[in-house]
Amino acid sequence: MIIRTALFSLIFASIIFSNAHASEDSDQIKILSRIEKLQTYPCTQCHKGIKINVVDKEVYDKHPGLKFKHLSEVRLCRTCHDPANPNHLVLLNGTSITFDEVPQLCGQCHGKIGFNWTRGLHGKQVGSWNGEKTRWVCTECHNPHAPKYKPMETVLNPPMSDYVIRKVEHK
Amino acid sequence: MSNENKFDPISRVAKAINVFVSKPIERRNFFKNTSGILAALSFGGLFKPKTAKAMSFEAFFQQHYRRLTDADKKKILARLEKETKEEYGVDVTIEDTQPLPGVKFGYFLNLLKCNGNRKCVEACQKENNLDPSITYIKVLEMSRSTFDLDHSDQFYSGTVPKPGKFYMPVQCQQCDNAPCVKACPISATWKEKDGIVVIDYNWCIGCRYCMVACPYEARSFNFKKPEPKAINPKQNYLSNRVRPRGVVEKCTFCLQRTRKGLYPACMEACPTGARKFGNMLDPKSEVSTLFKEKKLYILKEELNTIPSFYYYFDE
Numbered sequence: 001m002i003i004r005t006a007l008f009s010l011i012f013a014s015i016i017f018s019n020a021h022a023s024e025d026s027d028q029i030k031i032l033s034r035i036e037k038l039q040t041y042p043c044t045q046c047h048k049g050i051k052i053n054v055v056d057k058e059v060y061d062k063h064p065g066l067k068f069k070h071l072s073e074v075r076l077c078r079t080c081h082d083p084a085n086p087n088h089l090v091l092l093n094g095t096s097i098t099f100d101e102v103p104q105l106c107g108q109c110h111g112k113i114g115f116n117w118t119r120g121l122h123g124k125q126v127g128s129w130n131g132e133k134t135r136w137v138c139t140e141c142h143n144p145h146a147p148k149y150k151p152m153e154t155v156l157n158p159p160m161s162d163y164v165i166r167k168v169e170h171k
Numbered sequence: 172m173s174n175e176n177k178f179d180p181i182s183r184v185a186k187a188i189n190v191f192v193s194k195p196i197e198r199r200n201f202f203k204n205t206s207g208i209l210a211a212l213s214f215g216g217l218f219k220p221k222t223a224k225a226m227s228f229e230a231f232f233q234q235h236y237r238r239l240t241d242a243d244k245k246k247i248l249a250r251l252e253k254e255t256k257e258e259y260g261v262d263v264t265i266e267d268t269q270p271l272p273g274v275k276f277g278y279f280l281n282l283l284k285c286n287g288n289r290k291c292v293e294a295c296q297k298e299n300n301l302d303p304s305i306t307y308i309k310v311l312e313m314s315r316s317t318f319d320l321d322h323s324d325q326f327y328s329g330t331v332p333k334p335g336k337f338y339m340p341v342q343c344q345q346c347d348n349a350p351c352v353k354a355c356p357i358s359a360t361w362k363e364k365d366g367i368v369v370i371d372y373n374w375c376i377g378c379r380y381c382m383v384a385c386p387y388e389a390r391s392f393n394f395k396k397p398e399p400k401a402i403n404p405k406q407n408y409l410s411n412r413v414r415p416r417g418v419v420e421k422c423t424f425c426l427q428r429t430r431k432g433l434y435p436a437c438m439e440a441c442p443t444g445a446r447k448f449g450n451m452l453d454p455k456s457e458v459s460t461l462f463k464e465k466k467l468y469i470l471k472e473e474l475n476t477i478p479s480f481y482y483y484f485d486e
Contacts, residue, residue, distance in 0.1 A: 113486070120457040121485075124444040128432040129456070141442070149443070152288045156296075156306070157328035 002093050028132040029120075034139055035099050043086035051083070069146040080105060080144070099139075106138045248408060255413055261402040265412050268430040270365035276424055277366075277451035277458045278480045279467075280340065284445035287312060287331040287338030294440030295342075298425060299411040302397035307422040308342040308437060309388070320470075342437075343368065343389035343422035344470065344478030354384035360419075366479050367424050369409040377417040386471050387478075390421040424448075451479075 035041055040063070059077075060066055082090035089097050089105050097104055107114020116122035117138070124141065127133035142149070239247070248265045255263050292308045299307065311323035315335050323339075332338065345368050352360055352368060359374040360381060382390045396416040406412040407427035414420050425435035429448075438446040449458035461467075465483040 116485075119460060121447065121461060122444065124441070126434060126439050129429070129434055129449045130432045130453075133434075136444075141444070149286075151330045151332065152286060152442070154287065154289050154328050154331055155293050156289045158326040 029125075030127075030132065030134045031100055032134050032136050032140060033100055034102065034137050038099060041087070041099070047086040049083055049086065067143075067146045069148070070144065100137065102144070103138050106144075251408070251412065255402075255406075259399075259402055259413060261404060263402065263404045263406050263412070265406045265408055266427070267408045268426070270363050270367075271430060271432075273450075273452055275366045275451045276345070276429060276479060277449065277462065278345075278424065279447040279458055279461045279465075280480070280482050281445045281447070281485050282337055282339060282482050283484050283486060284443045285310075285338045285340060285441075286443055287327065287333075287336075288442065290440045290442055291340060291437035291446070294436040295422070296399075297401065298403055298428070298436035299423075300397070300399040300403055300406070300413050301420075302393065302395070302399060305391045305393070305397070305420070307389070307391070307420075308340050310338055310340045312336050312338055339482065340437075341387055341389070341470065342480070343424075344387055344476065344480040345424060347477035347479065348475055350384040350386065350474075350476060351381035351390065354380045356380060365426075365430070367426050368421075369423055369426070370419060370421065371409065372412070372414045372418045372420070375418040377419065379419060381419055386474050386476065390419050392419050393417060 040046075046062075078090070079092075080089050082088040082096045085096055087098075089099060089102060091097060091105060092108055103114055103117050107117070113122050117135075120133075120135065123138070124136045125133045126136075138144070244267060248267065251265050252263055255261065255265075287310050289310055292306050292310065295301070295307050296303065296305075301307070309325050311320065311325055312327045312333070313319070313323045313336065315337050327333070345362075345366050347362070347366070349362060349368050352362055356378065357374065357376060359376070360368060360370045362368045377392070379392055382388075382392060393414055393416050397414055399413065402413065403411060405427060407430075410423040410426045425433075425437075429435055434448055438448050447457055447461060449456040451458055451462065453459060461483065462481070465485060467481040467483050469478050469481060
């Protein structure tokens, strides 16, 4: 099991950090950095190590805005957060990774989606279809503690046109 | 007995011109005969009109009987840029980029990811200088149990996704066997080498036969002069330049962006990552992978239009 995850993360890492994978050699895939957008980063401002392992009231008070709705049976912070280095995340085999490499972490459980992400089939890319493109990491769209996609409000609501025939309600 | 008054100035001028012109000009038909000469002179350029809008000889006759050289094309684009500046007060650049070799565009849309928020529609309007009443993309809200286009709703609003519904954006499918191209009586619309069906807005006469022919209702007509909210200055002759009143327009896969290697505006705006775009002829692109792996659906397959727009369902 350890060898399997190690092998998987090795393949994963080599796919992300090399240019010659499932796309042209001239394609350069940049990852949009997540670290810059984290509001309470670096975590070592407050934490020397992470001692608490269960999400309870104290955690909610200290981190305003935190909602934990991810695998609610498993409420262990240290599954993902590295207890030795609060600025990093940790994989199941003990490897410490940065917040920008979070697809490796999510891909451990969400394997098919993670694999599709490395091929550009899941998630968002902006830039050029035949050249340099910027790929967004998982946490750009999904809150890692409550990852279910939130409903949105529509834009450009009707009436959109003066010449549109509105749907008639038949009684 | 002649009624000529020798001090009448018009008959004097008429007699003077009579000397140079073979047909005798008399006082009665002075204006009838000389106005034709004046008109011909103004076309020829002697009476230069003050604005670019006034018909020049070239604009009037469209010069379609000869193949345009590159210099001719530059002049036409410069004239269009000047007209746009006069009409809308914005400095624009109109280009005429050629299709990239070895490219055929394909667009793939993941229907399980689209939640109907219409950010793609808004981005398309901004990028392509559309009048607010026209949208190239129409997002249909359909009930999950059926794929029935007749009972779809285009005019939903509120918080999406609504329970029990799925959302399908429809835009020009850039068909390989396009009925609109076959319907146009004057060949103002045609399919380019990279797969995009384009319209020459200066050639379109506004008969709307193409709109009748299109089974996806992808084309829109400019019933009034378009007034885009803000003009995107990077324009292309065949796609997003500001169109005159009375022509048909439609999605062109943002060829002003995609022919330079960028993603189309709708794809960049989609917040859920439902849209995928690329070169179908490149075996290593994402769209080639999707084409090989996923179960793909096309709209109105029985009409044999062979669209370049594919839908799939994928978690």
